[in-house]
Amino acid sequence: MSAPAAPPSPSRRGRPVDPEARAARTRQILDGARRCFLRKGFHASSTAEISAEAGVSVANLYQYFPTKDDLVLALVEDDLRSDLELIALVARAPTLREGLQAASHAMYADAGFADLSRLRLDVLTEASRTPAVTAAVRAAEEKMVAAIAALLERAHANGEIDSRIAPRAAAALILSLTDGLGCRFAFHAPGVEALSDASTLFILRALGARIN
Amino acid sequence: MSAPAAPPSPSRRGRPVDPEARAARTRQILDGARRCFLRKGFHASSTAEISAEAGVSVANLYQYFPTKDDLVLALVEDDLRSDLELIALVARAPTLREGLQAASHAMYADAGFADLSRLRLDVLTEASRTPAVTAAVRAAEEKMVAAIAALLERAHANGEIDSRIAPRAAAALILSLTDGLGCRFAFHAPGVEALSDASTLFILRALGARIN
Amino acid sequence: MSAPAAPPSPSRRGRPVDPEARAARTRQILDGARRCFLRKGFHASSTAEISAEAGVSVANLYQYFPTKDDLVLALVEDDLRSDLELIALVARAPTLREGLQAASHAMYADAGFADLSRLRLDVLTEASRTPAVTAAVRAAEEKMVAAIAALLERAHANGEIDSRIAPRAAAALILSLTDGLGCRFAFHAPGVEALSDASTLFILRALGARIN
Amino acid sequence: MSAPAAPPSPSRRGRPVDPEARAARTRQILDGARRCFLRKGFHASSTAEISAEAGVSVANLYQYFPTKDDLVLALVEDDLRSDLELIALVARAPTLREGLQAASHAMYADAGFADLSRLRLDVLTEASRTPAVTAAVRAAEEKMVAAIAALLERAHANGEIDSRIAPRAAAALILSLTDGLGCRFAFHAPGVEALSDASTLFILRALGARIN
DNA sequence: GATGAATGAGTGTTCATTCAT
DNA sequence: CATGAATGAACACTCATTCAT
Known part of the structure; x- marks a missing residue:
């Protein structure tokens, strides 16, 4: 039986993930959050402020941290x-x-x-x-x-x-x-x-x- | 220095203030606030909930405590x-x-x-x-x-x-x-x-x- | 027994409700909502637009209708x-x-x-x-x-x-x-x-x- | 006129398009969309949910259907x-x-x-x-x-x-x-x-x- | 004094869509 | 082609507070 040419593994299609970039972003956001929380406290820091401080869009923040908590x-x-x-x-x-x-x-x-x-x-x-x-x-x-x-x-x-x-x-x-x-x-x-x-x-x- | 706003000086004209009634209300509100804060915490307790718990209107609460703080x-x-x-x-x-x-x-x-x-x-x-x-x-x-x-x-x-x-x-x-x-x-x-x-x-x- | 002077019924304290004014506001908001829904549909009409069309603040709208639905x-x-x-x-x-x-x-x-x-x-x-x-x-x-x-x-x-x-x-x-x-x-x-x-x-x- | 965006003219160079594969993907996406719409309705179905249901990435969906509509x-x-x-x-x-x-x-x-x-x-x-x-x-x-x-x-x-x-x-x-x-x-x-x-x-x- | 009515300024979160790999 | 990453613009709803009766 000649095996049909399998695609090069379906999980490898499309843009590959860059774990380093992900880790860097995570850190970037977390540092921004820490600065905000330090300055104003948890409840007084809006997600808008946090993401601004981190230099990220609000929506992007939510891709890394699905909740403020x-x-x-x-x-x-x-x-x-x-x-x-x-x-x-x-x-x-x-x-x-x-x-x-x-x-x-x-x-x-x-x-x-x-x-x-x-x-x-x-x-x-x-x-x-x-x-x-x-x-x-x-x-x-x-x-x-x-x-x-x-x-x-x-x-x-x-x-x-x-x-x-x-x-x-x-x-x-x-x-x-x-x-x-x-x-x-x-x-x-x-x-x-x-x-x-x-x-x-x-x-x-x-x-x-x-x-x- | 802090808590209840002092009633207008009793030497003024108009309806004389009843200090006892005022103190009682203050207690009533404070007890409601304490119950709310105990149950849900400070930030999660709205002034509406607090006054409801105390059995007072929101506006009335503000006559005794000019601020949530x-x-x-x-x-x-x-x-x-x-x-x-x-x-x-x-x-x-x-x-x-x-x-x-x-x-x-x-x-x-x-x-x-x-x-x-x-x-x-x-x-x-x-x-x-x-x-x-x-x-x-x-x-x-x-x-x-x-x-x-x-x-x-x-x-x-x-x-x-x-x-x-x-x-x-x-x-x-x-x-x-x-x-x-x-x-x-x-x-x-x-x-x-x-x-x-x-x-x-x-x-x-x-x-x-x-x-x- | 001399009955103590009862307060003029506790439900009568404070500002009395004006049912006509309430009904008028309700109508005013509802008319605004209808115009918005007619023009743009339910999902495309934001509560902000509706209240603007009705000439009311958003928060006020929510005092009359607790939900968009x-x-x-x-x-x-x-x-x-x-x-x-x-x-x-x-x-x-x-x-x-x-x-x-x-x-x-x-x-x-x-x-x-x-x-x-x-x-x-x-x-x-x-x-x-x-x-x-x-x-x-x-x-x-x-x-x-x-x-x-x-x-x-x-x-x-x-x-x-x-x-x-x-x-x-x-x-x-x-x-x-x-x-x-x-x-x-x-x-x-x-x-x-x-x-x-x-x-x-x-x-x-x-x-x-x-x-x- | 409407549905899938027409693939680039086959006379062009580069990877030749496979019309069958394209049609299959289109079906796959459409079926996922239908299931989502049936279950939750049009407005409540996000493109993320639709593409997840179809087993496709969001960006890929947009290559077949340039708009949710x-x-x-x-x-x-x-x-x-x-x-x-x-x-x-x-x-x-x-x-x-x-x-x-x-x-x-x-x-x-x-x-x-x-x-x-x-x-x-x-x-x-x-x-x-x-x-x-x-x-x-x-x-x-x-x-x-x-x-x-x-x-x-x-x-x-x-x-x-x-x-x-x-x-x-x-x-x-x-x-x-x-x-x-x-x-x-x-x-x-x-x-x-x-x-x-x-x-x-x-x-x-x-x-x-x-x-x- | 006590209440109902009103509101401006947010709140966390979502979404359709685009871009880069 | 297919994917992950990114975002601007909204969204329904809430809140502490003020005003008028």
């Missing part, structure tokens, strides 16, 4: 990535204490930390009502908790801390403290800048680390 | 009042430890705590962009910090805690931790219920209390 | 009213034949009949997919059928027609013929004007009326 | 073809009466007749505003009228009917009745199923056929 979802994953990097920074330090201090400085010394906190507030608020965002934030939280808990277990094995609190609980509490501090940065609570060092100490003492 | 302002002051009562509860306990545990149970055992946290998130988000709300939240924060710091100083005088952290800083950190936990309640972080007890312990150890 | 619903009822008047005209004629001829002339001689038919087509198309409109059109149809069937029964009693077709079926068929003719007016079928007289004859013969 | 045009001609076949069926019957009854059963017994009528309504509505569609529908109407008129003339010659109505007028009225019945199927008029038989009788009596 999907922008938030993507930002959550973005931020998770950089947050995990911060934890990796802590892990690379010789002691937990030094690691925490380094991370603390990296975070709170950042001039844009108040902005980031505002964005985090927007995300959390959205997460508190929109199921899709809830799920994304929960998943991110889970990974953060796991990463920090691993750190604490290592420190415990090293005899660095004497935590009678379970590692995962401690991790969640550290994250809580960080978020709470972020809230205070977000509304410029009086004297909030002084808290960054105090918070590291607070955490270490709570973990039973030897301080002096 | 003014509702938030008033709620902030409401909540400050009940939060200060919670601190008074701690103060009445024989030891700081027992006080904190009582407060913790009072807060987290409340079935509606997740809702309250969502509302708090809404308020903080609004505070992060709207100057008037920023001011109100900052003022409330100031009072909360002062009240808790006083508690800590007393506990220190009693030898109950050995805090090397300044009382005001410690107070701010305790509040931060509470807000951060609220965030986790708001998006139903996995295992968040287990954190309520752990958080009290966390705080006490950070303060250098003897846990036994 | 509700405009259609109201138009259906409007048209039902005038259609029933046309049937009443037939009923007032001495014989069915004269009545039908009068009605036929009144309809088809109207210069705007093609426009009306276009509108009718829009309504029917909408009725074919939108449940609310379906229901309205069906209800109107039911009333039209009943009215015409009554006419036919009277004519039968008078010995004017010898219909072996049940009155309601005959009524529905007459309406069908009318709608079908309307379609042809709508797209200006070649020679459609000549059909108006022929259709009356067609109907009368189908009903078994003595013609010559 | 052109799809309607092509469908009109498709339907004309099958309608003429139905008339041929009538012509093959020994008597007009039997032919009409056969056709009537073929039409109304079809379970999808309501859907077809909805589609017809869409087409007529579009024809009432879009010149190109107007022309197509008028041309189709002309052919239908001619075909039916021929039938009636033959029946008249056979002494089967005694129509004092001109054949073309009678033909147009028969088509009108059919369209009007279709409208009623489209919105599921109460009791519409019973009308199919009654309509044949109605027509025959109007044409002066002896019913016995």
